[in-house]
Amino acid sequence: xxxxxxxxxxxxxxxxxxxxxxxxxxxxxxxxxxxxxxxxxxxxxxxxxxxxxxxxxxxxxxxxxxxxxxxxxxxxxxxxxxxxxxxxxxxxxxxxxxxxxxxxxxxxxxxxxxxxxxxxxxxxxxxxxxxxxxxxxxxxxxxxxxxxxxxxxxxxxxxxxxxxxxxxxxxxxxxxxxxxxxxxxxxxxxxxxxxxxxxxxxxxxxxxxxxxxxxxxxxxxxxxxxxxxxxxxxxxxxxxxxxxxxxxxxxxxxxxxxxxxxxxxxxxxxxxxxxxxxxxxxxxxxxxxxxxxxxxxxxxxxxxxxxxxxxxxxxxxxxxxxxxxxxxxxxxxxxxxxxxxxxxxxxxxxxxxxxxxxxxxxxxxxxxxxxxxxxxxxxxxxxxxxxxxxxxxxxxxxxxxxxxxxxxxxxxxxxxxxxxxx
Amino acid sequence: xxxxxxxxxxxxxxxxxxxxxxxxxxxxxxxxxxxxxxxxxxxxxxxxxxxxxxxxxxxxxxxxxxxxxxxxxxxxxxxxxxxxxxxxxxxxxxxxxxxxxxxxxxxxxxxxxxxxxxxxxxxxxxxxxxxxxxxxxxxxxxxxxxxxxxxxxxxxxxxxxxxxxxxxxxxxxxxxxxxxxxxxxxxxxxxxxxxxxxxxxxxxxxxxxxxxxxxxxxxxxxxxxxxxxxxxxxxxxxxxxxxxxxxxxxxxxxxxxxxxxxxxxxxxxxxxxxxxxxxxxxxxxxxxxxxxxxxxxxxxxxxxxxxxxxxxxxxxxxxxxxxxxxxxxxxxxxxxxxxxxxxxxxxxxxxxxxxxxxxxxxxxxxxxxxxxxxxxxxxxxxxxxxxxxxxxxxxxxxxxxxxxxxxxxxxxxxxxxxxxxx
Numbered sequence: 001x002x003x004x005x006x007x008x009x010x011x012x013x014x015x016x017x018x019x020x021x022x023x024x025x026x027x028x029x030x031x032x033x034x035x036x037x038x039x040x041x042x043x044x045x046x047x048x049x050x051x052x053x054x055x056x057x058x059x060x061x062x063x064x065x066x067x068x069x070x071x072x073x074x075x076x077x078x079x080x081x082x083x084x085x086x087x088x089x090x091x092x093x094x095x096x097x098x099x100x101x102x103x104x105x106x107x108x109x110x111x112x113x114x115x116x117x118x119x120x121x122x123x124x125x126x127x128x129x130x131x132x133x134x135x136x137x138x139x140x141x142x143x144x145x146x147x148x149x150x151x152x153x154x155x156x157x158x159x160x161x162x163x164x165x166x167x168x169x170x171x172x173x174x175x176x177x178x179x180x181x182x183x184x185x186x187x188x189x190x191x192x193x194x195x196x197x198x199x200x201x202x203x204x205x206x207x208x209x210x211x212x213x214x215x216x217x218x219x220x221x222x223x224x225x226x227x228x229x230x231x232x233x234x235x236x237x238x239x240x241x242x243x244x245x246x247x248x249x250x251x252x253x254x255x256x257x258x259x260x261x262x263x264x265x266x267x268x269x270x271x272x273x274x275x276x277x278x279x280x281x282x283x284x285x286x287x288x289x290x291x292x293x294x295x296x297x298x299x300x301x302x303x304x305x306x307x308x309x310x311x312x313x314x315x316x317x318x319x320x321x322x323x324x325x326x327x328x329x330x331x332x333x334x335x336x337x338x339x340x341x342x343x344x345x346x347x348x349x350x351x352x353x354x355x356x357x358x359x360x361x362x363x364x365x366x367x368x369x370x371x372x373x374x375x376x377x378x379x380x381x382x383x384x385x386x387x388x389x390x391x392x393x394x395x396x397x398x399x400x401x402x403x404x405x406x407x408x409x410x411x412x413x414x415x416x417x418x419x420x421x422x
Numbered sequence: 423x424x425x426x427x428x429x430x431x432x433x434x435x436x437x438x439x440x441x442x443x444x445x446x447x448x449x450x451x452x453x454x455x456x457x458x459x460x461x462x463x464x465x466x467x468x469x470x471x472x473x474x475x476x477x478x479x480x481x482x483x484x485x486x487x488x489x490x491x492x493x494x495x496x497x498x499x500x501x502x503x504x505x506x507x508x509x510x511x512x513x514x515x516x517x518x519x520x521x522x523x524x525x526x527x528x529x530x531x532x533x534x535x536x537x538x539x540x541x542x543x544x545x546x547x548x549x550x551x552x553x554x555x556x557x558x559x560x561x562x563x564x565x566x567x568x569x570x571x572x573x574x575x576x577x578x579x580x581x582x583x584x585x586x587x588x589x590x591x592x593x594x595x596x597x598x599x600x601x602x603x604x605x606x607x608x609x610x611x612x613x614x615x616x617x618x619x620x621x622x623x624x625x626x627x628x629x630x631x632x633x634x635x636x637x638x639x640x641x642x643x644x645x646x647x648x649x650x651x652x653x654x655x656x657x658x659x660x661x662x663x664x665x666x667x668x669x670x671x672x673x674x675x676x677x678x679x680x681x682x683x684x685x686x687x688x689x690x691x692x693x694x695x696x697x698x699x700x701x702x703x704x705x706x707x708x709x710x711x712x713x714x715x716x717x718x719x720x721x722x723x724x725x726x727x728x729x730x731x732x733x734x735x736x737x738x739x740x741x742x743x744x745x746x747x748x749x750x751x752x753x754x755x756x757x758x759x760x761x762x763x764x765x766x767x768x769x770x771x772x773x774x775x776x777x778x779x780x781x782x783x784x785x786x787x788x789x790x791x792x793x794x795x796x797x798x799x800x801x802x803x804x805x806x807x808x809x810x811x812x813x814x815x816x817x818x819x820x821x822x823x824x825x826x827x828x829x830x831x832x833x834x835x836x837x838x839x840x841x842x843x844x
Contacts, residue, residue, distance in 0.1 A: 017742060021765050104787055110776065112786055119798050120768070201798040222644060222799045243821035250823035320439060342816050343443050346542070354532065354819035363827070364534055364815070365526055365836035376541050376623040377644045378800040381815045393786070393803045394764050397776035399665035401672035405785070414787035420842045 005192035008148065008182055009199035012121045015179035016146035020118050022175070024095035027141055030173040031091035034141075035084050037169035038134065038162070042080055048161035049075045049130070056154050065154060068257065072128040073155050083131045086368060090138040093367045096385040097144045103417040107410060110397045111417070116389045118144040120201040123193045124370075125150045125215065127207035130158040135368055136204075137166055137181050143388035148182045148200065150189050152207075159183065194219035204370050209298070224383060226374040228324035229259030230298050231356040234266045234315040234341065236332035241273040243353055244331045245280040248304075250355040251329070252286050257300045259372060260327050260349075260359040264295060264305040266315045278306070295322045312337050316344045323347055325374040327359040348374055348381035427614035430570065430604055431621035434543045437601035438568035442540050446517035448597045449563055453513035455591035457506050460556065463587045464502055470583035471497045471552070478576050487550075487576060490679065494550040495577050505553045508790060512560040515789045518807040519566045525839040529832060532819045533839070538811045540566040542623040545615045546792075547572045547637065549629035552580040557790055558626075559588055559603050565810035570604045570622065572611050574629075581605065616641035626792050631720070646805060648796040650746035651681030652720050653778040656688045656737040656763065658754035663695040665775055666753045667702040670726075672777040673751070674708050679722045681794060682749050682771075682781040686717060686727040688737045700728070717744045734759050738766045745769055747796040749781040770796055770803035 038045070056073055059065045075083075102114035122145050126132045133149060140147040151159040163183045170176050184193070193200065197220045204224050205215045212227040233251060235244050251262035267274050281288060287303045294305040295318075309315045319328050327349035330341040338352040349359045359382060361369025366384030373379050379387030404410040460467070478495055481487045497505075524536035544567050548554045555571060562569040573581040585605045592598050606615070615622065619642045626646050627637045634649040655673060657666045673684035687703075689696050703710060709725045716727040717740075731737045741750050749771035752763040760774040771781045781804060783791025788806030795801050801809030826832040 017766065017768060020768070106780075106785065106787065110780075117768075216642065220638065222797075224799075240821070246821055246823050250825050254823070254825045254828065338818075344439065346439060346442070346539075347814065349815045349817070351817040352819065353821055354817045355823045357824035358528075358532075358817055358819075358822070359815075363528065363824075363834065365528065365834065375644075376812055377646075378812075380812050390798055390800075390802050392769065393771045393781075395771070395773040395776045395780055396760075397774065397780075399662070399668055399775055400780070401668050401676070401777045402779035402785075403672050403676045406676065412785065412787065 005184070005189060006196060006199070008184065009121065009193075009196040011179045012146040012148055012182055013199040015177050016118065016120045018177035019141070019144045019146055019180045020097075022144060022177075026173065026175045027095070027144065028091045030141055030170055030176050031087055031138055033169035033173050034134070034138065034166050035087040035091070037165050038080075038084050038087070041165045045080070045158065045161050045165065046075060048157040049073075049155075051157045052155050059154070069128045069154065073130070073158075075130060075158065079131055083134045086135055087138045089367050090142050093142065093385060096142065096389050100418060101391055101420045104419070105415045105417060106395070106412050107400070110395065110400045113394050113396075114391050115394065117392050119388060119390050120145065121199055122147045122388070123150075123196070123200045123203040123221065124148070125190055125193070125203065125205045125207070125211070127152040127211065128154055130155040130162060132206060133159060133162050133183075134166070136370060139368055139370055139385060139388060141180065143385050145388055146180050146182075148184060148193060150184050150193060153185075153187070156185060191218070194221065197221045206371050222378065224373050224375060224379060224387065225371050226259060226324065226326060228298050229261070229326045230263045230296070230322060230324040231260055231326050232264045232266060232319045232323055232328045233262050233356065234309075234312075234319070234328070234330045235268060235271055235274075235277065236312065236330060236334060236337050237268040237270045238334040238337070239268075239271060239331040240333055240353075241276060244273070244277055247329065247331060247353070247355045248277070248281060249284045249286070251357055252281075252304055253284055253302060254355070254357055256302050258357065260356050261300075262304060262329075262356050263298050264307065264322065266307050266309050266318055268312075268315075269308045269310050274308075298324075312340060316341060319345050319347070326372065327351065327356045329354055329356050348372070427606070427611060428618060428621070430606065431543065431615075431618040433601045434568040434570055434604055435621040437599050438540065438542045440599035441563070441566045441568055441602045442519075444566060444597070444599075448595065449517070449566070450513045452563055452592055452595040452598050453509055453560055455595050456556070456560065456588050457509040457513070459587050459591035460502075460506050460509070460584070467502070467580065467583050467587065468497065470579040471495075471577075473579045474577050481576070491550045491576065495552070495580075497552060497580065501553055505556045508557055509560045511789050512564050515564065515807060518564065518811050522840060523813055523842045526841070527837045527839060528817070528834050529822070532817065532822045535816050535818075536813050537816065539814050541810060541812050542567065543621055544569045544810065545572075545618070545622045545625045545643070546570070547612055547615070547625065547627045547629070547633070549574040549633065550576055552577040552584060554628055555581060555584050555605075556588070558792060561790055561792055561807060561810060563602065565807050567810055568602050568604075570606060570615060572606050572615060575607075575609070578607060613640070616643065619643045628793050644800065646795050646797060646801060646809065647793050648681060648746065648748060650720050650796075651683070651748045652685045652718070652744060652746040653682055653748050654686045654688060654741045654745055654750045655684050655778065656731075656734075656741070656750070656752045657690060657693055657696075657699065658734065658752060658756060658759050659690040659692045660756040660759070661690075661693060661753040662755055662775075663698060666695070666699055669751065669753060669775070669777045670699070670703060671706045671708070673779055674703070674726055675706055675724060676777070676779055678724050680779065682778050683722075684726060684751075684778050685720050686729065686744070688729050688731050688740055690734075690737075691730045691732055696730075720746075734762060738763060741767050741769070747798075748794065749773065749778045751776055751778050770794070
């Protein structure tokens with residue numbers, strides 16, 4: 001099937017204008033219809049998933065995909081239940097659109113309002129996990145954005161089936177426009193998507209380091225996400241040994257392939273319990289690597305780099321040099337040192353006596369996330385609904401012209417009626 | 423002089439970490455010192471400016487620069503006073519850094535805080551106006567960002583002198599770090615700056631359409647700004663003729679080369695006073711162009727495109743197709759139509775019965791602006807201090823690990839202590 005990608009993108013743009021003005025009520029009905037239709041069609045989805053899994057089994061045997069990719073591909077009753085619940089949860093969240101962020105009387109009868117609005121068209125590129133479709137679709141609908149999704153080829157049958165179940169639900173939602181969600185399938189579609197800077201406003205890649213790097217190198221569209229997750233834990237001279245052990249073992253072993261797992265620990269050379277710490281880490285099945293070449297390394301498995309530092313400042317400098325800007329933690333009983341660390345480390349998450357694994361939209365209470373951003377603009381850290389919005393300024397007046405202010409006939413008084421900032 | 427640009431950018435990055443932690447007090451002292459030192463050295467600055475002007479006179483005669491570029495280059499007592507006052511005004515604004523945007527107890531003793539912080543290193547590329555240096559430098563200092571500035575070659579002497587006056591003031595400010603502000607001069611420096619995505623976090627171009635387009639095409643660094651300013655005014659069937667006349671004439675003639683000047687007017691075909699309106703516009707010295715080819719046009723002079731539309735919807739569709747997303751206005755006495763227009767038009771500013779010329783950071787009460795953004799992410803519309811900030815998440819805990827939550831030993835309660843959102 002020949003697909004003209006710019007036609008798809010143009011239709012998505014047109015749909016984005018329509019979905020932008022939907023009421024919260026219509027959006028929430030659409031979400032609840034989706035949840036119900038997935039529930040009603042779960043056997044159809046499982047059947048499609050079994051087809052993908054039997055194809056993937058061969059790929060695993062041939063060494064073309066890893067066992068962990070295979071596992072992410074697999075939908076079971078638990079994942080299905082979470083998927084359905086996730087959509088219902090998003091329906092219950094506050095509408096992120098139309099929030100007044102600032103209301104200011106510029107002069108008599110001249111009122112400026114800053115209101116949250118959708119970004120427009122999102123391009124989402126994801127790998128194995130088919131459950132991403134429902135989460136991303138639900139977040140896009142709730143935030144009144146249109147979205148073009150491209151999933152991994154291993155899950156193509158599951159993806160197609162889930163999307164058609166979602167589209168059926170949207171067709172049955174009165175007032176919901178067409179073309180808000182579009183799925184594309186071929187590898188060429190990724191290249192085409194990256195060219196559509198006229199129509200696509202934001203690309204969100206969810207996948208491995210090499211996918212994200214490829215996307216960042218090959219598009220002029222803003223990209224939200226992260227390539228590396230090189231997280232650090234600094235064990236200060238005054239750290240509590242029990243906290244240090246528990247936190248490091250949690251941050252490395254609870255889910256070693258997560259982007260928020262710790263990769264490097266920096267230990268103050270005067271920390272009294274450093275041998276005990278190393279012993280505990282090793283006993284937890286974690287291999288400690290001592291070479292400086294490893295400081296750039298994201299292991300994704302039960303290994304971590306170890307470096308001794310002579311001061312808090314050296315730890316901060318090391319982190320600001322080697323970190324990917326994701327999440328770092330300090331273990332210390334010294335409040336002053338914690339404060340310096342948290343002010344000076346330039347990452348999206350900076351923690352005190354806490355595992356780096358807390359960096360997550362659900363744990364932060366955002367209800368859901370499209371991913372974790374290490375960008376320095378727009379949105380940083382776990383990105384939920386708020387990161388899928390921007391704002392516009394409106395002014396209500398009564399024939400006001402600039403000339404009167406330039407000539408000094410009138411002047412601004414800038415009186416805030418409401419300002420979100422404290 | 424051989425300059426290694428990545429060394430400059432690296433030093434700016436190091437400086438950005440230092441300026442990030444300065445107190446509001448040190449930043450404000452630095453700003454007041456700058457204002458005073460400019461005041462004390464204004465004759466030196468005027469002398470440098472006279473040198474640039476006498477070189478520029480030849481360029482005007484040779485037709486290499488326009489008279490309006492020459493005018494923007496010229497510093498007089500008024501511009502000098504505004505420059506000094508502008509820096510003092512920024513000193514008086516609230517510190518945009520360290521503001522708590524969200525404080526949420528995730529669980530007992532586990533507190534998430536979202537706090538505003540600087541972006542890092544800004545790259546500012548601007549054309550003729552030398553007064554941009556003080557405004558941008560002051561905004562960067564106040565928002566704790568480091569900045570690399572590249573000005574136009576026509577104002578090189580003025581730029582150098584202003585920057586050395588600013589640097590003297592910073593040297594005399596106790597606790598203010600080096601390398602927060604750096605100025606570069608050659609055309610090659612622009613190309614080099616655009617390559618430094620490792621060190622520079624945001625590029626802000628201030629200048630003509632072709633400069634901005636060149637920059638957007640040639641960098642992976644996020645760019646904040648706008649290329650085109652194709653603003654529309656829609657005159658609804660129920661418009662008040664006096665408001666329509668005044669607003670359109672103001673929006674076109676008060677400063678025709680401004681980006682927020684109107685370029686196209688859309689008039690409802692049933693608007694009773696359309697002939698009277700056209701007559702008034704023509705009498706104000708504005709040429710009306712009736713060809714569809716002109717709908718893409720940014721005139722920058724006393725010309726505007728005119729189109730009749732048969733409905734509000736047609737006006738909205740036209741705007742969403744041809745607008746550059748800058749600022750649009752509806753003239754109507756029909757509140758319902760105004761509401762539809764303001765919800766459906768996807769531009770950074772959407773006004774009702776107001777001149778498009780109000781799109782400006784000073785008029786919005788932001789104190790100053792680095793420019794006006796037509797981006798759909800990060801910051802939109804006039805960008806003041808807030809657009810030069812991002813946020814980070816910190817968590818304070820007491821040995822909290824994720825395993826306890828994954829195992830169901832503990833659970834999140836997500837209790838907001840403070841949330842900026844209503």
